[in-house]
Amino acid sequence: MKIIIVGAGIGGSALALSLQKTGLDYVLLEQAPSFGEVGAGIQLSPNAVRVLTWLGLGEDLERFCAEPDFHKYSVWDTGETVLRVALMPQVRKIYGSAYYHAYRPDVIDALTRRLDPSRIKMNHKVKSMGQDANGAWVVCENGERYEGDVVIGADGIHSIVREQVFKPDPPRASGFVSWRGVLDAADVSDLKVPVSAYVDMGPELSFVYYYISGGRKMNWLATGPANGKKLESWSQTASKEEILAAFNGWYDRPQRIIAATKEIFVTAMYDRNPLDSWVDRRIALMGDAAHAMLPYHASGAGQGIEDAWVLARCLELGETDPKKALKHYEELRLERANRMVRHSREAEGWYHLADAEAVAQRNARFRKKNEAFGDRITPEQHWLYSYDAEKAVLGSDTEWRSLPAW
Numbered sequence: 001m002k003i004i005i006v007g008a009g010i011g012g013s014a015l016a017l018s019l020q021k022t023g024l025d026y027v028l029l030e031q032a033p034s035f036g037e038v039g040a041g042i043q044l045s046p047n048a049v050r051v052l053t054w055l056g057l058g059e060d061l062e063r064f065c066a067e068p069d070f071h072k073y074s075v076w077d078t079g080e081t082v083l084r085v086a087l088m089p090q091v092r093k094i095y096g097s098a099y100y101h102a103y104r105p106d107v108i109d110a111l112t113r114r115l116d117p118s119r120i121k122m123n124h125k126v127k128s129m130g131q132d133a134n135g136a137w138v139v140c141e142n143g144e145r146y147e148g149d150v151v152i153g154a155d156g157i158h159s160i161v162r163e164q165v166f167k168p169d170p171p172r173a174s175g176f177v178s179w180r181g182v183l184d185a186a187d188v189s190d191l192k193v194p195v196s197a198y199v200d201m202g203p204e205l206s207f208v209y210y211y212i213s214g215g216r217k218m219n220w221l222a223t224g225p226a227n228g229k230k231l232e233s234w235s236q237t238a239s240k241e242e243i244l245a246a247f248n249g250w251y252d253r254p255q256r257i258i259a260a261t262k263e264i265f266v267t268a269m270y271d272r273n274p275l276d277s278w279v280d281r282r283i284a285l286m287g288d289a290a291h292a293m294l295p296y297h298a299s300g301a302g303q304g305i306e307d308a309w310v311l312a313r314c315l316e317l318g319e320t321d322p323k324k325a326l327k328h329y330e331e332l333r334l335e336r337a338n339r340m341v342r343h344s345r346e347a348e349g350w351y352h353l354a355d356a357e358a359v360a361q362r363n364a365r366f367r368k369k370n371e372a373f374g375d376r377i378t379p380e381q382h383w384l385y386s387y388d389a390e391k392a393v394l395g396s397d398t399e400w401r402s403l404p405a406w
Helices: 010-022 046-054 058-064 090-095 104-112 160-166 185-191 240-246 252-259 287-291 300-317 322-351 356-373 379-385 389-394
Strands: 002-006 025-029 041-044 070-075 081-086 100-103 126-131 136-140 145-148 150-153 172-184 197-202 205-212 217-225 264-271 283-285
Touching: 002 010, 002 136, 002 145, 010 025, 010 046, 010 104, 010 287, 010 300, 025 145, 041 046, 041 104, 041 205, 041 300, 046 058, 046 090, 046 300, 046 379, 046 389, 058 100, 058 104, 081 356, 090 379, 100 104, 100 205, 100 217, 126 160, 136 150, 150 160, 160 283, 160 287, 172 185, 172 252, 172 322, 185 217, 185 252, 205 252, 217 240, 217 252, 240 252, 264 322, 283 287, 283 322, 287 300, 287 322, 300 322, 300 389
Parallel strands: 002 025, 002 150, 070 197, 150 283
Antiparallel strands: 041 100, 070 081, 126 136, 136 145, 172 217, 172 264, 197 205, 205 217
16 A cells, blocks of 8 residues: 655654554655744643654653643733643653653654655645545646555645645634744743743733743743734744733733744634545545644644554555545544544633633632642543553544543
8 A cells, every 4th residue: 555645744744654664655745845943832742742652752752852740820910820730740650651842843853854765755745636446646736746545635724635625614713813932941041930831811812831842942822812914824923022012011921031032923823614524535634634723722733643643553454445444544533633623712712811700710710620630630631641542543442532521
């Protein structure tokens, strides 16, 4: 069996490496001319770290990731933490894998360094695709044609595979815009920020920040109303004065972190409406192409990594019938990933409440939850973290379907 993968982001690269481990043939097509420093920080929960460890990245992750001790949710004006959710080392003790903060280019590099370079085709933008009873194919803008048994669209929120084969609605604007930046942690060392995952919540604004690159750098993401802005590109820069003005009146830590950042990027926030199917005979979707989600549960990369392992194993076990293998992959993955799309939309609302009474009620709920769970893992965390992609393929990991999510 030969698999054509369109897109070499985290999901597509993880799929390629998973296929390589199974011995299945593949080609990985990427429209960019090289693997550059695209993106910023990502969070990797143990359900995803487990897969990356199976793929041989365990030592790399330990080297370039940061290990947060808690998720800390705080109020905007005083910095008071109203909810503290346990992460490390409890997560490793319970689930056998860590919770990490990583720099996206580090993860891409660790994946692609392990791939057969002859199977990676950079600067290959796919313009069309097709299938028949005997196989599937893609044609690139440079005129090259690649033929195989299946085509996998791992080409992100603007997936051409999704557009041409599944004819979905366009990306959905959430009504919010996000600024992001990465800075040297040494530039704010006087703040003495512990290694945690932070979410500061204010009226209509939020500020998320955490260490990456083994603690040498800090990543942050600020979100607020779009106010009519429609731009969607992480290459668009923003002025420091603009975002400092938006966070005027907040307690000092967010403003200090913003002020220490040399370059700030901005984009409107989009996701995709969930699809009823990711599979059309010999063509399938995965990752953001299948289930692009807002970042509020920090699960976009993790869901793509889960997809990669399950899809590769389904193709391995169903090598004689590719179409059946793809449908089995869909049966195992669609419900879980679509739940995360919906839950992430819901979280956007309670991150950015404007009404003072609603804010007070949310903070009171958070304090109550903090008292109830202390430093124990919450049911929502367990729903996400307990998933075992290999057991799912073998039919023995069905617990998450009956667990309460958000």
